[in-house]
Amino acid sequence: MAKIIPFKAVRPTRDKVSLVAARSYQSYTKEQLESRLRDNPFSFLQIVNPGYRYDKEISGEARYNLVRNRYLEFKEDDIFVQDNTACFYVYKIVDRDKQEFNGIVAAASAEDYEKDIIKKHEDTIEYREIIFKEYLKTVGFNAEPVLLTYPDNNIIAKIIENTQKHRAEFEFTTTYRDTHYLWKVEDKKTIATISAEFEKMKTIYIADGHHRSASSYLLYKDLKDANPDHHGDENYNFFMSYLLPESDLRIHEFNRIVKDLNGLSKEEFLIQLDTIYRIENRGLHPYKPSKKHHFSMYLDGEFYSLYLRKTSYDIETSLDALDSQILYKTILKPILGIEDLRNDHRISYINGKKDIVNIKSSVDSGEYVVGFGMVPVDIEEMKQIADDGLKMPPKSTFIEPKLRSGVTIYEF
Known part of the structure; x- marks a missing residue:
């Protein structure tokens, strides 16, 4: 009580x-x-x-x-x-x-x-x-x-x-x-x-x-x-x-922007993504995801939609189902080599209250190479993770x- x-x-x-x-x-x-x-x-x-x-x-x-x-x-x-x-x-x-x-x-x-x-x-x-x-x-x-x-x-x-x-x-x-x-x-x-x-x-x-x-x-x-x-x-x-x-x-969500592709070429990066996500090139049309496990990506002047392949990722806990955790476990850590989300200087965050074009502007400036967007966490997700004694990745919510x-x- x-x-x-x-x-x-x-x-x-x-x-x-x-x-x-x-x-x-x-x-x-x-x-x-x-x-x-x-x-x-x-x-x-x-x-x-x-x-x-x-x-x-x-x-x-x-x-x-x-x-x-x-x-x-x-x-x-x-x-x-x-x-x-x-x-x-x-x-x-x-x-x-x-x-x-x-x-x-x-x-x-x-x-x-x-x-x-x-x-x-x-x-x-x-x-x-x-x-x-x-x-x-x-x-x-x-x-x-x-x-x-x-x-x-x-x-x-x-x-x-x-x-x-x-x-x-x-x-x-x-x-x-x-x-x-x-x-x-x-x-x-x-x-x-x-x-x-x-x-x-x-x-x-x-x-x-x-x-x-x-x-x-x-x-x-x-x-x-x-x-x-x-x-x-x-x-x-x-x-x-x-x-x-x-x-x-x-x-609101926190979107991620990253300064490099961890030594990969654009093509090598997209090929690695393809094993985990269905990828669609949206060209110049800004794409903002509207469903869980869907992500937007901005790379080399173009927007992409990324849909998680259900067979490529196991969800065993409430934390596993969280989009910021999925992004970390499938892209940021294994492909881009970002282990420490709090302290790695290669990654920055833009709160999702700002327009998706803020990702584009950051990448187009040349300071960052790729950006990712996601849908916000909902209150029930947040409560379930807390009830389960689990902790979200840093910058999962802008409240x-x-x-x-x-x-x-x-x-x-």
């Missing part, structure tokens, strides 16, 4: 929230980051890039301490204010394509992560978990929720709907033209109802934020072991999450919504 609780969020004041809210700093180009740090003193980027003040790159423990200092300054200057009572926060995003996402920001249990009540579908990298754990331990807060998804629930949906009939605490639009809304849920009876509905759920799933979840769990273990008076309701027992019903989740940092903050 999932344990989901309210918490006392630290939040920007209403007049500052649109200035504070920021994407993950890794998503900005160097020029974009420089512009925001120069022109917006209220951006959350000022906190997580403390070296900007000194015109110096700062890393490790020194950076973590400065992040903590900048955060405290924002609190001292009343840019951030903490709520007096523990709340759930109904959060709505309407993106530029008019897609709506309606969920609840809350605290999820690190123990549920340990017990596999909160299930994972992606592998994490240990050193990244440890680095972020140490970061969290020093700064003392988390500013970006993990995205969790749960089975659609009529009672929770009705609470969200009724809450949204009132004036939002926050309403702001980003330069990406996404509009964000936040409402506080303070009524104790409503809070109890929400918690009780989540307690009925045997499993919820991480949609996005596997490393943040893992790091929060490691932090929980460290602080629990260091606390002789541990009793289980300390803030470190939980981590901030945005819980979204499955029907609101949007899953929306993408959340902003600094709108709600959870302190440990």
Whole structure:
């Protein structure tokens, strides 16, 4: 049973929230980051890039301490204010394509992560978990929720709907033209109802934020072991999450582009593919697959459709049936020699929300030689792989919504 609780969020004041809210700093180009740090003193980027003040790159423990200092300054200057009572926060995003996402920001249990009540579908990298754990331990807060998804629930949906009939605490639009809304849920009876509905759920799933979840769990273990008076309701027992019903989740694919053919000529490469796939040359006509186990390929100025030959590939597990795994096991690893999907510099990824012609542009530029497209993973595939205790290949899903940092903050 999932344990989901309210918490006392630290939040920007209403007049500052649109200035504070920021994407993950890794998503900005160097020029974009420089512009925001120069022109917006209220951006959350000022906190997580403390070296900007000194015109110096700062890393490790020194950076973590400065992040903590900048955060405290924002609190001292009343840019951030903490709520007096523990709340759930109904959060709505309407993106530029008019897609709506309606969920609840809350605290999820690190123990549920340990017990596999909160299930994972992606592998994490240990050193990244440890680095972020140490970061969290020093700064003392988390500013970006993990995205969790749960089975659609009529009672929770009705609470969200009724809450949204009132004036939002926050309403702001980003330069990406996404509009964000936040409402506080303070009524104790409503809070109890929400918690009780989540307690009925045997499993919820991480949609996005596997490393943040893992790091929060490691932090929980460290602080629990260091606390002789541990009793289980300390803030470190939980981590901030945005819980979204499955029907609101949007899953896109990640397409693959590769820099060379591993020493093969075009003809040799196509001959090797022919043993595993039915190949059709589509010429200049952009081809986007519409079925599982069908792939698009762009090579030497032409599009191809690739249909997996059923007799050439054995499906024994839910992971074997995943298209990103099929592509890895049949082409990327055995033919193109790409073993490590995370670290091999020969492969890059384009999220499937972008048009298929982005693959063509990357190959036509000369930086890449071949590109592959596929259909997105669906929610049932993702859940089945998590239920089976398996892990998807890296970059198997591009999941929306993408959340902003600094709108709600959870302190440990």
